[in-house]
Amino acid sequence: GTKDKSADAQNPNARTIEILQSMCDYYERINDNWRTIAYRKAINTLRRQTVKVTAEEEAYRLPNIGRRLAAKIEEIACTNKLRRLEYANDEPLDQVLEVFLKIYDVGTSRANKWISQGFRTLDDLLNKADLAPNQRIGIEHYEDLNTRIPREEVAALFAYVQREAAQADPAVELLVGGSYRRGSESSGDIDIIVTKKGTNSSAELVPFLEELVAVLTRKGFLVATLAALHSYRPGKDGPGSKLLGCCVLPPDPADHDKGDAPRRPTWRRIDFLLVPESEYGAALIYFTGNDIFNRSLRLLACKKGMRLNQKGLFKEVMRGKNRVKVAEGELLEGRDEKRIFELLGVKWREPWERWC
Ligand code: DCP
Numbered sequence: 001g002t003k004d005k006s007a008d009a010q011n012p013n014a015r016t017i018e019i020l021q022s023m024c025d026y027y028e029r030i031n032d033n034w035r036t037i038a039y040r041k042a043i044n045t046l047r048r049q050t051v052k053v054t055a056e057e058e059a060y061r062l063p064n065i066g067r068r069l070a071a072k073i074e075e076i077a078c079t080n081k082l083r084r085l086e087y088a089n090d091e092p093l094d095q096v097l098e099v100f101l102k103i104y105d106v107g108t109s110r111a112n113k114w115i116s117q118g119f120r121t122l123d124d125l126l127n128k129a130d131l132a133p134n135q136r137i138g139i140e141h142y143e144d145l146n147t148r149i150p151r152e153e154v155a156a157l158f159a160y161v162q163r164e165a166a167q168a169d170p171a172v173e174l175l176v177g178g179s180y181r182r183g184s185e186s187s188g189d190i191d192i193i194v195t196k197k198g199t200n201s202s203a204e205l206v207p208f209l210e211e212l213v214a215v216l217t218r219k220g221f222l223v224a225t226l227a228a229l230h231s232y233r234p235g236k237d238g239p240g241s242k243l244l245g246c247c248v249l250p251p252d253p254a255d256h257d258k259g260d261a262p263r264r265p266t267w268r269r270i271d272f273l274l275v276p277e278s279e280y281g282a283a284l285i286y287f288t289g290n291d292i293f294n295r296s297l298r299l300l301a302c303k304k305g306m307r308l309n310q311k312g313l314f315k316e317v318m319r320g321k322n323r324v325k326v327a328e329g330e331l332l333e334g335r336d337e338k339r340i341f342e343l344l345g346v347k348w349r350e351p352w353e354r355w356c
Pocket residue numbers: 177178179180186187188189190191286287288289290291292294295
């Protein structure tokens with residue numbers, strides 16, 4: 001508050017406190033909580049000093065001041081400024097944050113951590129940051145993965161997958177869900193729902209998926225696997241079984257014959273979602289979306305004493321004291337999309353009518 005500030009002005013370490021406070025504000029702005037707290041503690045220590053602290057060693061001996069902060073205190077005392085603060089302040093950080101947040105699977109905390117480490121561009125990250133393999137893919141294919149996929153290309157990519165899938169197992173059925181099923185002219189990714197008659201667990205579809213992935217990889221269609229998540233808990237909520245990856249449309253040999261320069265195909269995000277027939281209707285609803293429509297359906301189910309997730313529509317679980325489950329909710333419907341709407345008492349909505 002203002003009282004602190006007038007007290008700081010009298011303090012022999014006023015200038016140091018002022019600059020450390022700016023750094024503290026900066027770290028607070030970028031949500032670097034750990035450093036914000038460290039700076040706050042160091043400032044409080046300096047406030048209690050009656051003589052000016054000028055040497056690193058001297059600062060380091062004080063409570064709550066680490067090696068690096070001690071070095072900064074010396075820098076400020078000697079030069080009256082801090083280089084770190086100068087470049088922290090003249091960067092348009094919101095723009096950097098915006099760029100980093102568009103990297104595949106990067107959230108605010110990861111992006112802010114990179115910013116606090118001094119990285120400002122995608123090249124900084126590629127050259128200097130310690131990147132996980134998927135982060136590297138996200139940066140190396142940044143433009144591609146941030147480009148929406150035209151509807152005709154989704155159809156062409158799907159046709160390719162479907163041809164290979166039929167070779168691997170003709171009884172398996174595939175469908176494109178997500179924004180494509182809702183009729184969008186372009187999609188952020190391709191969501192392929194995989195099912196087979198007579199299946200009761202997604203585990204039964206895993207060998208098929210493994211074979212399909214091997215073939216698609218060998219043929220140059222699947223160019224990266226970002227994650228393969230398998231959880232088999234029939235009736236339970238959870239991530240389900242899915243494989244997230246990147247794909248490209250392999251070059252058409254006919255183009256080569258025409259003597260055209262080989263095009264560099266655009267990397268596209270593709271998701272394979274394994275769904276047993278017993279859960280197909282609920283999964284169709286979930287993976288068709290959109291997410292807001294899903295949330296409103298779930299809320300409605302809840303209001304009617306039911307529970308809807310990507311595996312089925314259930315009677316709400318009985319809960320006793322402390323909301324401990326007494327009995328597992330009974331499955332009302334899983335396989336039939338239309339039947340789930342009926343049980344919810346909602347008029348049937350075509351996929352292209354499900355935008356909220
Ligand atoms: N979904 C959801 N809640 C989330 C994420 C997804 O309900 N937090 C459901 C609804 C989505 C579907 O999964 O429609 C597919 O997820 P996508 O992220 O692929 O979203 P869309 O396909 O709808 O849009 P996009 O064109 O961006 O891929």
